[in-house]
Amino acid sequence: MFQPLALFIGLRYTRAKRRNHFISFISASSMLGIALGITALITVLSVMNGFQKEVRERILSMTAHATISGVDGRLDDWRQAREVAQRHPEVLATAPFIRGEAMLTNGPTVSGALVQGILPDEEGGVSEVMGKLVVGDWNALAPGSFGIVLGKQLAAFVGVTLGDKVTVVAPQASVTPAGVVPRLKRFEVVGIFDSGLWEYDRNLALVHIDDAARLYQMEGSVSGLRLKLKDLFRAPLTAREIANALPGAYWVRDWTQEHANFFRAVAIEKTAMTVILMLIVAVAAFNLVSTLVMVVTDKQADIAILRTLGLSPAGVMAVFVVQGTTIGFIGTALGVAGGVALALNVKEAVGWLEGLLGFKFLSPEVYPITDLPSQVIPGDVVTVGVIAFTLAVLATLYPAWRAARTQPAEALRYE
Structure with a gap:
């Protein structure tokens, strides 16, 4: 049996x-x-x-794996910080950026936006926004040309398309004989991108970093550095190691903190x-x-x-x-x-x-x-x-x- x-x-x-x-x-x-x-x-x-x-x-196609920024929103010695970050074996690419809030106006239409100054030649190393362009040309985003690339939803809300003009009003003020007036500049729409995420398509505007420096009075400084890492899941550990290696006081954040909620x-x-x-x-x-x-x-x-x-x-x-x-x-x-x-x-x-x-x-x-x-x-x-x-x-x-x-x-x- x-x-x-x-x-x-x-x-x-x-x-x-x-x-x-x-x-x-x-x-x-x-x-x-x-x-x-x-x-x-x-x-x-x-x-x-x-x-x-x-x-x-989709989020990581528009944002960096890690970010180094100054404690007061300005990073003056960003080149030194960049050298330290690039020595880390996990860092693949770095790119400086200037970020600031602004209002975009077109006639009676007004919309808040997050203006980000980038270097087009280096931005492709830390994000995929270069491949999200649906109309326009990144080459038109040249220093001194005051070109701007808008998110699809933001362009639709403001009511502009390729070749139109939009006024960017910065929160910083300028002192003139007539008194204190807000800083504003006319930009030409040279491109529209579609990231597939409403948060970015509705609120983000990209300009050349030199034009952003002039708009926000940050010549010689940047808001921070964006980093691309070999292993995005090791970003918290890598960010801590880079923060410990940097001299002075810096804010180092990774993508899990940026979108923690x-x-x-x-x-x-x-x-x-x-x-x-x-x-x-x-x-x-x-x-x-x-x-x-x-x-x-x-x-x-x-x-x-x-x-x-x-x-x-x-x-x-x-x-x-x-x-x-x-x-x-x-x-x-x-x-x-x-x-x-x-x-x-x-x-x-x-x-x-x-x-x-x-x-x-x-x-x-x-x-x-x-x-x-x-x-x-x-x-x-x-x-x-x-x-x-x-x-x-x-x-x-x-x-x-x-x-x-x-x-x-x-x-x-x-x-």
Whole structure:
């Protein structure tokens, strides 16, 4: 006979045709519930990972991995700081910038904006904004030409297009014989970019760093340095190392600090969604309790005969643990396979569903990301599978313990 005996009987109970079809239905429902819960959990986590990766890449295409700036908003010895930063093995490129707030006016239309002075020849090394231009030419952003590149939404709000003039009003004031007047300058729109992120497309304006220095009276100084690193996920550690190497007082920030609220919100949302969906898996797993309790009740006579033949209470308990574990394992395996398959093909599945219903779930008029991106992280899949299987095993313990307490004489009294 197959050994060990408990494993043989438990597997036989699992695959044998049961007399009670209701118990068979409940067992199949428990298995299917576990599979569906795991499939939903893996798919949702993968889609959330995909959204996080997509938004992170869009943010990092417009911002630097790390930034060095002066404590008072000015960096006078930026060349020295640049030499120190470039000596770090993790730094790939650096670029100076001047950043300031301003108002953009075009006739009666006024809009606040963040004006950033850049060196076009060096900006491409620290960001991908050079590839986001939809109209215009970066070569037109020359020193002294007072050209400006606007975000798509900002240009639309102000009502300007390529070749139009826009007035930039800086918060600094100039003293003239007529009194104190705000500093303003007419710029020509030489380009419009589309980053895919409303925050940048609506608020950011780019000018040459020399023109920004004249506008904000920062000749010879910059606001800071933008750094591109080899490994963006090591940015916090690298930023601290660069800060320790710099002489004097500087602000060194990395991209996780610049957008801390966003990434913290995404992490909290992902955790909450994981807990909610894991409760669904837990409910399905603990349906095994009712299934096995009914199986134990149905098999009272069989348990009594096994006990009289010498099977110990621990052996009886092992029989039903094996049966419940087998159901949980099959449900977990089906759920993991289904979840990974659906997560890898979620874009096609959603496209098919949209075609069937004639409805666009993520309208391009509302959402910047119109497709469902998905990123399957093996660690998430393993974690979900292990937790679900563990819950299924724990769910078998109480019914198996009840089966082990069955008294042969009581069970066979009416047989």
